[in-house]
Amino acid sequence: MTDTILTALALLGLALALLPAVLVAVNLAVLRRPKPEADPGLVSILIPARNEAGNIEATVRAALASTLVPVEVIVGDDHSTDATPEIVRAIGDPRLRLVAVPSLPEGWTGKNHACFHMADLARGPHLLFIDADVRLAPEGAASLAAQARRTGAALVSGVPRQDLGTPGEMLTVPMIDFLLLGYLPVPLMRRLPDPSLGAACGQLILMEADAYAATGGHGGIRTSLHDGVRLPRLFRAAGYRTDLVAASPLATCRMYRGFAQAWAGFSKNAHEGMATPRALPVWTLLLGCGQVLPSLLVLAGLLGLVPTDALIPAAASLALSLATRAAITLAVRAPLATIPLHPIAVAVALAIQWNVLLRRERAGAATWKGRSYPVSGV
Structure with missing residues (x-):
């Protein structure tokens, strides 16, 4: 009976490893770097900044180095207590504005409030929101604006190339690309208007100013901590098209520094992603059985604890899982070390989600950048 159960689990793992493998193959074929084109329309590059002294100068200078399109850069200083505003002032470019973000009103999260305030001051028809740790490539802004114009999409986003400086970051950050490419059918997203198919990366989002104003933009998701999910769904619910592109050539980002910061980030x-009582068991089945279980079965098989009938599909599942990770790794130019770490990275991602879900009632709040937000308001 035990051998039968193990064989059934191995076959289930193979089926669940096949799903993201197929979607990754399809998505990598259709997700391309958008071709940059000259555009006379001003791109307003908007950067919310709260205590970003270590990042802000390089981010601003990269944005100002944009080519093919005219740009203005607005940095929203969100009550920084470090040297962030002084660093921005010292850059001294006439295309750069430093604005003070007003005090945070009740019912808003900090980033949404800062972005909404900057958008109200922006002059361009294209609003490009980037995080303070994102470095735009010279043609990044022009490429995103060109994609919006060519496709008619009111929101265009993509995942920047992630700079992974420590093993802890390699165990956490690569899941962004894996979940997006492995479980979102991009051709269907482009064909169907269903809001649930909307996806973006909050590090890099270009929105058309008219659509932003019509939907309320960040004001329409003011309580959210997950703009990458909520903004495209807001736009699609209002009848606007959204799109994704291969953005690793367009920008780079060092999201976190070390495992502890990544876990917290x-x-x-997570409250607005997997960590819900309805969603997390499904994701645990999909990810746990398809990406983690095969490696455990193979390890047990090497110790003689798994029959051949189970070991063969388990080994095939593991090979398929690692090949899927390898294809993503090469496409997004991630470190090769993320390939063998993949099963552990998936296990860590599930641990983060379950930790958040199980402590949700006790914590009652999500904390970021020194601010706490009620979970019920997220």
Whole structure:
């Protein structure tokens, strides 16, 4: 009976490893770097900044180095207590404005409030929101604006190339690309208007100013900590098209520095992602059985604890899982070390989500950048 159960589990793992493998193959074929084109329309590059002294100068200078399109850069200083505003002032470019974000009103999260305030001051028809740790490539802004114009999409986003400086970051950050490419059918997203198919990366989002104003933009998701999920769904619900592109050539980002910071960062918006009583068991089945279980069965098989009938599909599942990770790794130019770490990375991602879900009632709040937000309001 035990051998039968193990064989059934191995076959289930193979089926669940096949799903993201197929979707990754399809998505990598259709997701391309958008071709940059000259555009006379001003791109307003908007950067919310709260205590970003270590990042802000390089981010602003990269944005100002944009080519093919005219740009203005607005940095919203969100009550920084470090040297962030002084660093921005010292850059001294006439295309750069430093604005003070007003005090945070009740019912808003900090980033949404800062972005909404900057958008109200922007002059361009294209609003490009980037995080303070994102470095735009010279043609990044022009590429995103060109994609919006060519496709008629009111929102265009993509995942920047992630700079992974420590093993802890390699165990956490690569899940962004894996979940997006492995479980979102991009061709259907482009064909169907269903809001649930909307997806973006909050690090890099270009929105058309008219659509932003019509939908309320960040004001329409003011309580959210997960703009990458909520903004495209807001736009699609209002009848606007959204799109994704291969953005690793367009920008780079060092999201977190070390495992502890990454754990805290991904925990912040887990309430609006997987960490719900309805969603997390499904994701645990999909990810746990398809990406983690095969490696455990193969390890047990090497110790003589798994019959051949189970070991063969388990080994095939593991090979398929690692090949899927390898294809993503090469496409997004991630470190090769993320390939063998993949099963552990998936297990860590599930641990983060379950930790958030199980402590949700006790914590009652999500904390980020020194601010706490009620979970019920997220």
